[in-house]
Amino acid sequence: MRIGHGFDVHRFGEGDHLMIGGVAVPFDHGFVAHSDGDVLLHAVCDALLGACGLGDIGRHFPDTDPAWAGADSRALLRHVADLARKAGYRVGNLDATVLAQAPKLAPHVATMAGRIAEDLGVAVETINVKATTTERLGFTGRGEGIAAEAVVLLMREGAAQDA
Numbered sequence: 207m208r209i210g211h212g213f214d215v216h217r218f219g220e221g222d223h224l225m226i227g228g229v230a231v232p233f234d235h236g237f238v239a240h241s242d243g244d245v246l247l248h249a250v251c252d253a254l255l256g257a258c259g260l261g262d263i264g265r266h267f268p269d270t271d272p273a274w275a276g277a278d279s280r281a282l283l284r285h286v287a288d289l290a291r292k293a294g295y296r297v298g299n300l301d302a303t304v305l306a307q308a309p310k311l312a313p314h315v316a317t318m319a320g321r322i323a324e325d326l327g328v329a330v331e332t333i334n335v336k337a338t339t340t341e342r343l344g345f346t347g348r349g350e351g352i353a354a355e356a357v358v359l360l361m362r363e364g365a366a367q368d369a
């Protein structure tokens with residue numbers, strides 16, 4: 207078994223929606239980013255890469271490379287899932303938290319979990335997505351941006367589910 211942790215932050219800029227967990231959430235700002243700025247999927251990518259010992263998202267998709275300008279982070283996640291499979295691992299479970307003062311994310315977390323499950327090729331029960339405010343404290347609490355954390359457990363392909 208291998209454990210991985212991912213963390214990402216994106217600040218707000220102009221726009222009318224936020225991409226979070228592969229879902230376009232209507233909002234009065236967008237994210238400033240090289241890609242679509244999907245802070246949750248970036249944290250998930252980093253958790254998977256970390257568990258495999260494969261570095262981080264910036265190593266695989268440099269933000270200086272025009273190939274990733276405006277990239278759909280679901281495509282990045284599918285690529286990372288493929289790397290994990292090729293390294294001989296499958297996802298045991300994944301748990302993620304989005305730190306956002308606003309918008310309200312509870313109505314979207316089930317859809318986010320479904321999209322992540324689809325991209326990882328696992329059952330939706332394997333994925334848990336939740337949200338918290340930071341009680342108006344810090345940069346998320348001041349509404350300057352959003353952070354996300356993810357923890358993943360990878361199993362050796364062929365190992366029992368609860369091993």
Ligand SMILES: Nc1ccn([C@@H]2O[C@H](COP(=O)(O)O)[C@@H](O)[C@H]2O)c(=O)n1
Pocket residue numbers: 305306307308309310311312313337338339340341
């Ligand atoms: N952006 C957010 C933040 C939180 N929620 C939901 O509200 C619950 C309470 O949040 P606290 O920060 O007061 O713990 C939290 O458990 C989420 O269900 C949300 O939907 N969107």
Ligand SMILES: C[C@@]1(CO)OP(=O)(O)OP(=O)(O)OC[C@H]1O
Pocket residue numbers: 214215238239240241242243244248263264265267268269274275277
């Ligand atoms: C995803 C990548 C690549 O487009 O860029 P951003 O969208 O800026 O995201 P970030 O989490 O800052 O870094 C990873 C990047 O390399």
